[in-house]
Amino acid sequence: xxxxxxxxxxxGTADEALAALAEHGDDAKLLAGGMSLLPxxxxxxxxxxxxxxxxxxxxxxxxxxxxxxxxxxxxxxxxDLETSDLLAAECGVLRAVAGxxxxxxxxxxxxxxxxxxxxxxxxxxxAALLALDATLVVRGPAGERTIPAADFFVGFLETxxxxxxxxxxxxxxxAGPTGFAYEKFNRRAQDWATVGxxxxxxxxxxxxxxxxxxxxxxxxxxxxxxAAGASIAxxxxxxxxxxxxxxxxxxxxxxxxxxxxxxxxxxxxEAHG
Amino acid sequence: MDISITxxxxxxxxxxxxxxxxxxxxxxxxRLTGTKIGCDTSSCGACxxxxxxxxxxxxxxxxxxxxxRAITTIEGLAPDGGLHPVQAAFQDNHALQCGFCxxxxxxxxxxxxxxxxxxxxxxxRLGLEGNLCRCTGYHNIVRAVLAAAEARx
Numbered sequence: 001x002x003x004x005x006x007x008x009x010x011x012g013t014a015d016e017a018l019a020a021l022a023e024h025g026d027d028a029k030l031l032a033g034g035m036s037l038l039p040x041x042x043x044x045x046x047x048x049x050x051x052x053x054x055x056x057x058x059x060x061x062x063x064x065x066x067x068x069x070x071x072x073x074x075x076x077x078x079x080d081l082e083t084s085d086l087l088a089a090e091c092g093v094l095r096a097v098a099g100x101x102x103x104x105x106x107x108x109x110x111x112x113x114x115x116x117x118x119x120x121x122x123x124x125x126x127a128a129l130l131a132l133d134a135t136l137v138v139r140g141p142a143g144e145r146t147i148p149a150a151d152f153f154v155g156f157l158e159t160x161x162x163x164x165x166x167x168x169x170x171x172x173x174x175a176g177p178t179g180f181a182y183e184k185f186n187r188r189a190q191d192w193a194t195v196g197x198x199x200x201x202x203x204x205x206x207x208x209x210x211x212x213x214x215x216x217x218x219x220x221x222x223x224x225x226x227a228a229g230a231s232i233a234x235x236x237x238x239x240x241x242x243x244x245x246x247x248x249x250x251x252x253x254x255x256x257x258x259x260x261x262x263x264x265x266x267x268x269x270e271a272h273g
Numbered sequence: 274m275d276i277s278i279t280x281x282x283x284x285x286x287x288x289x290x291x292x293x294x295x296x297x298x299x300x301x302x303x304r305l306t307g308t309k310i311g312c313d314t315s316s317c318g319a320c321x322x323x324x325x326x327x328x329x330x331x332x333x334x335x336x337x338x339x340x341x342r343a344i345t346t347i348e349g350l351a352p353d354g355g356l357h358p359v360q361a362a363f364q365d366n367h368a369l370q371c372g373f374c375x376x377x378x379x380x381x382x383x384x385x386x387x388x389x390x391x392x393x394x395x396x397x398r399l400g401l402e403g404n405l406c407r408c409t410g411y412h413n414i415v416r417a418v419l420a421a422a423e424a425r426x
Contacts, residue, residue: 001314002292002294003292004292006291006292006337007291008274008337010337031335031338034334034338035315036334038333038334038335039314039315039333041292042313042314042333051291055338079327102316102403103401103402103403104328104332104384104388104402105315105318105321105329106315106323106327106385106403108327108329109329109334181290187315189399190316190402190403206279266335
């Protein structure tokens with residue numbers, strides 16, 4: 001399978017990428033690692049006229065201690081997240097979730113920013129950023145702005161990023177040692193999650209769901225029940241409250257709701273253990 | 274566009290269409306057909322090659338993205354007539370039946386052992402989860418990887 005023809009522009013700097021986006025508008029797509037975009041282009045589900053390759057913006061590949069938070073460059077690969085000592089010390093859940101994305105080959109190419117900007121509700125890392133209340137830093141023609149993760153994912157493969165903007169950095173709180181767990185259920189080892197549940201316990205419990213709707217979701221019913229003193233088992237029963245899980249070859253909505261309840265219970269148990 | 278890639282130690286420049294996939298480039302331009310196209314959807318790993326020493330699925334990377342990089346394919350692992358220790362371990366442990374997945378398995382293993390030199394059996398199974406064998410030869414493949422790791426020590 002070969003992608004439809006496109007014009008290839010390699011950006012040497014973030015400014016060059018922004019200039020290319022400004023010039024080509026909706027006809028252009030940004031290419032980072034390509035782990036989500038290239039399969040769609042090979043199936044011709046995506047046919048951008050212009051591909052702007054930002055994969056060489058190595059100055060946007062970093063995990064830094066920025067004082068009161070961690071700053072992670074958008075071009076940081078999953079492989080570099082899963083081996084980051086700084087993440088191990090200050091944000092273990094992000095390291096653990098990155099280590100469960102795809103397979104080794106995918107993690108050698110795929111980037112945090114690419115996964116997040118793609119906005120696939122079945123992806124692992126967007127749910128982790130939601131659970132962490134991360135902040136996304138984007139640059140556009142008018143300069144830089146920040147978007148809370150809770151406002152970033154607005155629909156299926158749809159984010160708050162404007163077509164002329166570039167996601168540059170992801171900021172998460174420095175948490176030190178916390179309880180966390182990621183429970184992912186799939187049929188083949190390397191597949192997207194049929195359903196996934198991220199739990200972080202740092203005082204209050206934060207729980208986010210993978211593939212339970214058009215966007216990654218916070219399991220607000222579970223969090224409220226826990227805050228009101230419910231047991232993990234009782235709180236987990238609320239995992240699918242208010243969700244509209246998709247139906248596909250892998251699972252019906254009813255089965256996904258069941259999986260969400262089981263996986264949230266397991267994740268919270270592990271995070272508290 | 275012209276791209277310059279070092280393939281198995283040899284620098285070369287070819288004109289390619291931007292949409293050329295790395296696997297097409299290796300098979301059709303470089304005539305290195307050891308790298309296989311299996312599923313063509315980045316699931317099976319048959320097309321695994323090393324880019325700057327790290328395993329990637331060459332069906333899901335543009336040749337343009339490899340411009341300026343060093344690629345190693347199964348043909349470049351060992352000198353002519355010789356076997357890389359991972360290839361030898363696959364042979365010794367009967368880690369292949371039809372052989373279609375083998376080039377990808379070997380390349381993924383070389384990358385894995387570079388990152389995890391002393392793997393447990395679980396490390397091997399997780400490390401090769403991006404490579405499928407339809408002859409169900411996994412047990413011997415895992416044995417071969419563990420033997421190759423042992424031989425490196």
